[in-house]
Amino acid sequence: MNLKPGLALVASLTLSAGVMAEDPMKVGFVYVGPIGDHGWSYQHDQGRLAVEQHFGDKVETTYVENVNEGADAERTIRRLAQAGNDVIFTTSFGFMNPTARVAEQFPDITFLHATGYKRAENLGTYLSVTYEGRYATGVAAGMVTETNTLGYIASFPIPEVIRDINAVYLGAKEVNPDIDLKVVWVNTWFDPAKEADAASALMDQGVDVIVQHTDSPAPLMAAEKRGKWGVGQASDMRKFGGDAHLLSVVNDWAPYYVNTVQSVMDGTWESQDYWGGISDDVIQIVGISERLSEEQRAKVDSVIDAIDSGEFHPFTGPLKDQTGTLRVPEGVRMTNDELASMNWYVEGITATLPQ
Structure with missing residues (x-):
């Protein structure tokens, strides 16, 4: 599995205040295809990059591309959970059941699954219209x-x-x-x-x-x-x-990803089924x-x-x-x-x- 951290962990000592800066929120993404320079997974990765740009050193992102739907997906999602990611986005319909199983095992992590319908207290769904x-x-x-x-x-x-x-x-x-x-x-x-x-x-x-x-x-x-x-x-x-x-x-996922990460940071996130369309600029x-x-x-x-x-x-x-x-x-x-x-x-x- 090829893990590619999108932003290095930053932990800096604030000498003037004498306290350590807060650790960044860790956000993981799972893609069904290659990122390349076009298509579905590419657009999701553009959303990930938008999260990095918006939040700077407040976040650390990781992605895994070319993940097969099924057992490979479950292993990948579980590994991201075990690595300490606070939020995990899984971006293909075939990732639904693996995401649901891992989410049940890690109730303190927020999971978001694209295009599916299974939800839980810590598992939401989202899609573009x-x-x-x-x-x-x-x-x-x-x-x-x-x-x-x-x-x-x-x-x-x-x-x-x-x-x-x-x-x-x-x-x-x-x-x-x-x-x-x-x-x-x-x-x-x-x-x-x-x-x-x-x-x-x-x-x-x-x-x-x-x-x-x-x-x-x-x-x-x-x-x-x-x-x-x-x-x-x-x-x-x-x-x-x-x-x-x-x-x-x-599909422009940037607004959804930025808003979702912000809501998790703020402690206001609640599980829902999000549908974003032309009026949201998601389509x-x-x-x-x-x-x-x-x-x-x-x-x-x-x-x-x-x-x-x-x-x-x-x-x-x-x-x-x-x-x-x-x-x-x-x-x-x-x-x-x-x-x-x-x-x-x-x-x-x-x-x-x-x-």
């Missing part, structure tokens, strides 16, 4: 597609991914009633070769806009080679896509292509503004599932609890959900 960015993505994709066929490279069939697929389709359907959405499941968060193959397979089926729920820029690069459109995932990926880059949906839509017409750009901007203000919620009824069953009545907005357990495609998506 990516479906807001996905809906805006769908609107943009629905306007630029020439084949009326979009493609989605999906990681794992968990509620977060399913609702994002639905959001892309609903956004595209708003501006293009003839839209079709094809889905390929790759069962990985980060595998450039597998992601590139999935993108090629989708484009072979007539897809001309690739959306992804995986972390490498390989799908965007594949789209660029074939003169199609692609969408950046988690971080600003425009440098990888050239003319293919439609937009990127960026940002960047690098919108200049190839869009003024009218198309204005439409995308209006959707982003409506979500930001709370005027519009992407999952507002009436919504039916694939069987035609009404799931959300007209005018009703889905609750976070309902969204957190979404296991169905909206009406109009012809793809099949893995069992």
